[in-house]
Structures are given as structure tokens and as C-alpha cells.
């Protein structure tokens with residue numbers, strides 16, 4: 001079976017289109033990164049995880065990907081946050097870059113190849129604005145520079161919005177003013193205000209507008225035309241429409257072949273956003289459940305669809321992960337250090353890779369890919385639980401091969417990438433804290449039960465097991481002794 005061609009939904013074409021790299025074998029990917037004025041929430045994290053898995057998958061398929069994700073470290077929100085805390089805006093932004101990187105690492109996000117910052121891209125931004133002024137696409141007004149939207153013929157081609165309708169909707173506030181020629185014109189450069197960060201420019205001291213940074217950074221690192229551009233749905237208009245206008249007016253070339261947009265993570269029916277105040281910070285979510293469980297939760301829904309968040313779903317994702325890790329622990333205990341020789345296998349373990357490719361090639365169907373994993377784990381359990389006595393080496397060999405498939409897929413999805421026993425213990429520790437369990441008491445019950453059973457007092461042994469169960473704890477007996485786990489239904493209720 002040949003590997004399927006990757007098809008990607010392109011917002012610009014409203015359709016899935018074949019991924020055709022500009023340079024064969026290579027891909028340039030630009031993702032709009034965080035505005036660093038606060039801690040990221042799990043809505044932001046969902047979008048970054050989607051593009052993380054997309055880049056990992058493209059690499060898995062053999063593409064040499066150059067992955068750029070910026071930091072917006074000069075922005076009104078940052079300036080306002082700095083005013084509120086009495087900090088220097090650049091220092092505040094630098095602090096939150098550090099916090100973001102710690103969170104991103106904990107969430108197993110791969111580091112982009114380049115993470116440019118606005119504050120470090122000022123010369124390129126100034127040069128780009130200068131080009132736009134020289135070409136007549138932008139004009140200077142006071143100490144500001146504006147992009148003249150009505151001069152760019154393809155303006156709003158990404159969102160499909162209509163400029164006249166937009167302005168009719170804007171009402172009195174956005175009437176043609178002295179500063180702008182048209183209410184739709186947007187700032188490329190803003191003249192300095194007291195107490196705000198500013199840099200020298202041909203138009204006096206000032207700072208970049210929001211959109212110009214991504215045009216400057218993408219062309220700096222990926223060239224004037226590149227393959228894939230990503231971000232959340234909220235960025236289509238105005239941010240990405242404006243990026244296209246700026247870049248294409250300056251270069252005369254297509255900015256990007258394929259525009260990808262991730263759906264929102266919603267809480268109580270509304271987009272999670274700091275301005276609405278309905279946020280769950282990523283670091284808080286990662287205290288409640290394992291980061292891999294959070295990734296697993298995100299991946300359960302197609303990246304373009306809305307994802308409703310609630311605590312129960314997150315807890316359920318971790319319970320599901322527990323099942324996967326228990327399976328892997330069982331398999332590892334069974335096959336590690338053993339040689340099952342060469343020879344025939346049950347079924348074809350590689351078929352799971354082919355099924356995974358089929359799902360991921362279809363516009364990165366994450367939930368379909370997780371469905372393939374479920375099938376793979378069902379097969380692992382079936383083989384591990386019912387070994388045909390006569391062909392044990394064949395079972396062992398197949399388990400080893402399937403375990404290898406899990407490892408390969410886990411590198412793409414960023415889940416099941418831990419040592420199973422370690423992951424399970426960390427999960428249990430969190431459950432113990434959440435339920436306020438007394439570990440010494442549980443271990444006391446296990447010791448008492450062992451003693452009762454040694455004295456052949458099985459009724460007492462059963463009573464002790466029942467006592468543990470009433471606490472929400474299950475005993476697991478094995479030839480190595482008795483261990484315990486927290487019963488998931490009670491833990492997540």
C-alpha cells in the first residue's frame with residue numbers, strides 16, 4: 001500500500017487541497033505565537049498542540065520542516081499589563097516568554113526551529129514598512145504609518161469579508177478621520193507615546209503595529225512565499241488578511257500557499273479568552289492531569305472543530321491514558337529482555353501505520369488517528385491476555401512489533417512517550433491527593449491482608465480487600481506481590 005498524499009484544508013480555497021511543497025521534500029511552516037502578557041490558557045495550548053502534531057507528522061512523513069513560531073512581545077496588551085504591574089514592558093514580556101517556554105516544554109511541545117520576537121525584528125519591520133510607503137501601498141500620517149486597504153485589490157480575500165459592509169457595521173466610531181484616509185486602514189507603525197517602548201525609524205520614534213511583525217518574520221525566516229501558515233480561527237480577520245495585504249503589496253508575490261486555522265476551545269459555550277475571563281491556565285490544567293492526558297483530550301477532536309472543555313472530559317482523558325499505560329506496562333514486563341527469535345507474526349503490525357497515515361493524510365484527522373491507536377491497543381491486549389500456548393514466540397514477536405508501532409506513533413502524537421510504570425505512579429499520586437487518601441493506611445491493609453492469607457484466614461483477607469474498595473482502592477495481586485490503584489470512576493466522579 002503506497003503512502004497517501006497529504007491533503008490539507010486551505011482556508012483561502014475553502015477546500016482540502018493536496019500538499020505540494022514549493023521545494024520538493026521541504027516545508028516552511030509559520031504559526032502565530034503567543035502574545036506574552038500573561039500565562040497561556042488551554043485554548044491557546046490547544047492551537048499550539050494542533051500545530052505541534054501537524055509539524056511532527058510532516059516530519060514523520062519525511063519532510064524537512066522549518067518551523068517558525070513567533071512571540072508578540074511588543075503590543076498594547078503588554079504595555080497595559082506593564083502599567084498595571086509597574087514593570088518595564090519588555091521585561092514583563094521577557095518574563096512571560098520564559099513562563100511560556102516552561103509550559104510548552106511540560107506539554108511536550110517541540111521547540112520551533114526559530115522563535116523570533118518583535119523586539120528583535122525591528123530593522124526588518126522598519127524596512128518592510130519603508131518598502132510599503134515607497135510603493136504607495138502605505139502612507140505617513142503624523143508619526144504613524146498606515147496601510148491603505150483600498151489600494152490593495154485582494155484585500156480580505158482570506159476572510160471573504162466585505163470592506164463596505166464592515167465599515168457600515170462599525171457605525172459612528174469609525175468615520176473617516178484626520179489621521180486615516182479610510183477607517184479600514186490599519187497601523188503599520190505607531191508614533192511613540194510617553195512610557196511606551198519605542199525605536200528609531202524614518203518616521204520618528206515609535207513601535208510596530210500588530211500585523212506587520214508576522215509579515216517581517218515570515219519573510220525573514222521562510223522567504224517571501226512559503227508553504228503553510230497557521231493560527232486559531234480568530235486570526236483570519238483581521239490579522240491574517242492584513243498579513244497577506246502587507247506582504248503581497250510589498251513583494252508582489254503570494255505570501256503563503258496554504259492557510260490553516262484551528263477551532264476554538266470553548267468553556268460553557270463561549271470561546272475561552274482572557275477578555276471574557278473564562279480561562280483555565282495551562283499550568284493549572286497540568287497540575288490536575290498529566291500533560292499527555294491534556295494532549296490526548298485535545299487530539300480527540302479534529303483540529304478545525306470546536307472543542308468544548310469541561311473537567312469531566314479532562315479526567316476521562318487521563319483515565320483512558322491509564323488504560324493505555326497499563327497495557328504498555330503489561331507488555332513491557334512480558335517482552336523486555338526476551339528474545340523471541342525471527343519468524344512469522346500474527347497479522348501485520350505495520351497495517352496500523354498505514355491506517356494512521358490514512359487518517360493523518362486526510363487533513364490531519366487527529367480523532368481518526370486516535371481511533372487507530374484504540375484498535376492497536378485492543379490487539380495488544382487481546383494477544384497479551386490470550387496467548388496461544390503453542391506459538392508463544394510468535395505472540396512475543398508480534399507484541400514486540402506492535403510495541404514498536406506504538407513508540408513510532410507516540411513520537412508523532414506526543415502521548416504514550418513516558419515509562420509506563422513512572423506515568424502510572426504519577427497518576428496515582430495525583431489521585432491520592434485529589435481524594436485525600438491515606439497511603440500508610442492502604443499499605444497497612446495490604447500487609448494485614450498478606451498476614452491473614454498466610455494464616456489461611458481468607459475471609460479476613462476478603463474483608464480487608466472490601467475495606468480498601470470502599471475507600472476507592474483496588475488491590476492487584478501478582479506473583480511479585482500486591483500493588484494497588486485508585487479506582488477511576490470514584491476518582492473522577
Ligand code: AMP
Nearest residue numbers: 034035043044047231232264265271272
Ligand atoms: P494570543 O496569545 O491571544 O495571540 O493567542 C495565541 C494563539 O492561541 C492564537 O493562534 C489564537 O488564535 C489561539 N487561541 C486563542 N484563544 C483560543 C481558544 N479559545 N481556542 C483555541 N485557540 C485559541
Ligand code: ZN
Nearest residue numbers: 032033214239
Ligand atoms: Zn501572526
